[in-house]
Amino acid sequence: MGSLPSVSTTALVFLSCFTTCYLLLVPCNATSGAYNSSSTSSSWLNSPSSSPPPLPPPPPPLSSSNSSTGNATTTVRHHHNWFDPKGSRLITVDASGCGDFLSVQAAVDSVPVNNREKVLIQINAGTYIEKVVVPVSKPFITFQGAGRDLTVIEWHDRAGDKGPDGQQLRTYNTASNTAPAPMPGMEGWQAAAFRISGDNAYFSGCGFYGAQDTLCDDAGRHYFKECYIEGSIDFIFGNGRSMYKDCELHSIATRFGSIAAQDRKSVDERTGFSFVGCRVTGSGPLYVGRAMGQYSRIVFSYTYFDDVVARGGWDDWDHNSNKNKTVFFGVYKCWGPGAEAVRGVSWARELDFDTAHPFLAKSFVNGRHWIAPSDA
Ligand SMILES: *[C@@H]1O[C@H](CO)[C@@H](O)[C@H](O)[C@H]1NC(C)=O
Ligand SMILES: *[C@@H]1O[C@H](CO)[C@@H](O)[C@H](O)[C@H]1NC(C)=O
Ligand SMILES: *[C@@H]1O[C@H](CO)[C@@H](O)[C@H](O)[C@H]1NC(C)=O
Ligand SMILES: *[C@@H]1O[C@H](CO)[C@@H](O)[C@H](O)[C@H]1NC(C)=O
Numbered sequence: 252m253g254s255l256p257s258v259s260t261t262a263l264v265f266l267s268c269f270t271t272c273y274l275l276l277v278p279c280n281a282t283s284g285a286y287n288s289s290s291t292s293s294s295w296l297n298s299p300s301s302s303p304p305p306l307p308p309p310p311p312p313l314s315s316s317n318s319s320t321g322n323a324t325t326t327v328r329h330h331h332n333w334f335d336p337k338g339s340r341l342i343t344v345d346a347s348g349c350g351d352f353l354s355v356q357a358a359v360d361s362v363p364v365n366n367r368e369k370v371l372i373q374i375n376a377g378t379y380i381e382k383v384v385v386p387v388s389k390p391f392i393t394f395q396g397a398g399r400d401l402t403v404i405e406w407h408d409r410a411g412d413k414g415p416d417g418q419q420l421r422t423y424n425t426a427s428n429t430a431p432a433p434m435p436g437m438e439g440w441q442a443a444a445f446r447i448s449g450d451n452a453y454f455s456g457c458g459f460y461g462a463q464d465t466l467c468d469d470a471g472r473h474y475f476k477e478c479y480i481e482g483s484i485d486f487i488f489g490n491g492r493s494m495y496k497d498c499e500l501h502s503i504a505t506r507f508g509s510i511a512a513q514d515r516k517s518v519d520e521r522t523g524f525s526f527v528g529c530r531v532t533g534s535g536p537l538y539v540g541r542a543m544g545q546y547s548r549i550v551f552s553y554t555y556f557d558d559v560v561a562r563g564g565w566d567d568w569d570h571n572s573n574k575n576k577t578v579f580f581g582v583y584k585c586w587g588p589g590a591e592a593v594r595g596v597s598w599a600r601e602l603d604f605d606t607a608h609p610f611l612a613k614s615f616v617n618g619r620h621w622i623a624p625s626d627a
Contacts, residue, residue, distance in 0.1 A: 336391040339369040346377030355383045355394070355404060364388040376401035385449070399458045399479065443467040447491065451621045454478055461486065462503065468493050468524065472616040476626060481533075485512035485541060492522040494616050495529055496627075502533035502559060509566060512543040523548030523579070525610040531589065535559030538566040539593055542574035550581045550602070550610040556589030564595035583607035 342358045343350030350373075352358040358372045366389045376397040383404055385392060396402030444461040450471035458479040459466045465482035468491035475494070480487060481501040487510060502508045510531065515522045524540075529551070531539070537559045540549035567574045580599035582590075584607075594601055602610075609615060613627040 336369040337367050339371065341371050341373060343373045343375065344379070345375040346379060347375075350375060354381050355379050356381055359383065359385055359389065359392065362389050362392060366391055369393070371395060374402045374404075378403040378405065380405055382406040387449070396457075399456060446489075447471065447473055453622060453626070455626065464488055472618075474613065474616055474618060474622050474626075483508045485509050485543070487524065488512040488514070488543060490514035490516070490520070490522050490544065491524070492616055493524050494610075494613065494618075495524065495526045497528045498526070499530045499532060500526070502531070502535060502537045504534050504537055507536055507538070507561060508534070509538040509541050511539065511549050512541040512568075513547040513549050514544040515546045515548050516544040518546055520546065523550070523610075523615075525549075525615050526551045526554055527611060528552070529554045531556045531559065531587075533557070533559060536561035539564055540580055540599075541566040542568040542578045542580075545572065545574055545577050546579070547574065548579040550579075550583065550607065551585055551593065552583040552602075552607055552611055554582075554585045555587040556585060556593055558588035560589035560592035560595075562592060562595060564593040565599045567598075581607065581610075583610070 342352065342361065344352045344355050344358045346353065352361065355372065355374055362370050364386075369391050371393045372395070374394060374396050379402075381404065444459045444465045446467035446469050448469040448471060452471065452473045454473070454475045456477050457475070459481065461482045463482065463484040463486070465486040466480055467489050468487055469489040470491055473491050473493040474496070475498055476496045478495070478498045479501065480495075480498060481503060483502065483504040484507075486502075486508075487495075487500070490513070500510050502510070511524050511526075513522070513524050526549075531537070531554065535558075538561050539551060539556070540547070542565075565580050567578070575596070575598040578598065581602040582593050582599065583602045583604075585593060593599070600606075613619070613622045616622075618627060
């Protein structure tokens with residue numbers, strides 16, 4: 252492992268805007284990602300760049316250890332009954348002192364536990380250097396920025412950094428980062444720009460900027476509309492049940508990269524990532540999906556692929572647990588110069604309408620109550 256150099260450049264930031272989150276945070280039980288890091292990555296580093304192409308390094312370890320940053324990983328289960336918030340409140344955050352608070356976290360802290368009001372936290376243009384945590388006990392909070400390029404929240408934790416308790420943060424606890432892009436095979440450099448472990452969270456027009464492991468789509472049902480998500484390896488990962496609608500998925504991979512690593516672990520889980528009407532751009536070669544969990548589910552529909560997709564298109568993660576027999580990977584009516592490569596393995600299917608149908612509508616995330624018809 253060795254010691255890690257301290258953070259240097261700040262090329263990568265997480266931008267927040269129009270983040271509408273109805274947060275009912277649930278615990279993250281993402282333990283299966285605890286791969287054996289001591290036995291990884293060297294083949295990636297050492298393999299020749301000629302064929303056969305090197306596989307991306309295994310995914311980041313997701314930590315189930317306790318968060319040092321609040322209650323986001325603690326005690327509450329899904330709320331099964333939807334209830335409407337009562338009343339509303341506006342809180343403004345302004346870096347230059349013209350709002351109610353100087354920091355986003357201070358605004359969140361001012362919301363009472365068991366909040367029942369609709370709280371709009373308006374974050375004026377500016378760069379907020381802070382790590383923001385919305386605790387499980389504070390639902391009905393909406394963050395609204397001034398625009399994707401104008402309101403920026405950034406922090407600089409990396410998985411190998413030490414938290415207040417002296418333990419390594421690991422990827423799970425690194426949310427909000429400006430960590431530099433790791434070189435292939437480097438350990439401890441993953442850093443999530445954002446983690447969502449809450450249920451019924453809606454994001455509109457947000458940007459998520461990172462490299463390896465940008466967006467930890469950890470648990471719960473989520474809807475991302477017209478978002479921009481940038482990264483290199485497994486840059487959307489976790490065990491959420493999420494729909495990504497009309498988003499741009501932008502790769503900055505320098506050798507091999509991958510978009511999505513989904514961690515569904517059993518046939519009984521209803522999780523999965525559905526990408527609808529997205530655009531895949533950037534650099535490659537790029538796997539579009541990886542079988543993080545044995546029953547990983549990833550579907551791309553009506554999605555445009557630039558000519559950046561790796562031969563085969565998909566990766567079964569470890570080549571020895573027959574995940575190619577248990578995953579559900581599919582494409583439906585995709586297009587663009589990379590679309591043919593996405594159909595590159597027999598275990599990633601071109602779906603027919605009936606099979607694709609459940610992945611095409613907001614019902615995939617049970618969005619009837621919390622996603623307005625105009626937002627779907
Ligand atoms: C990880 O790999 C090392 C070296 O190969 C081995 O000693 C150790 O037992 C492994 N740990 C786990 C959890 O598999
Ligand atoms: C972590 O959480 C578990 C269960 O929630 C608890 O038993 C344990 O004491 C916690 N550990 C720390 C270090 O807070
Ligand atoms: C976490 O929850 C416990 C119990 O509800 C509470 O006492 C504690 O203050 C909370 N901590 C934070 C950081 O919100
Ligand atoms: C599926 O993966 C296994 C190893 O886990 C491999 O032996 C087999 O050839 C793969 N099958 C296909 C069709 O890729």
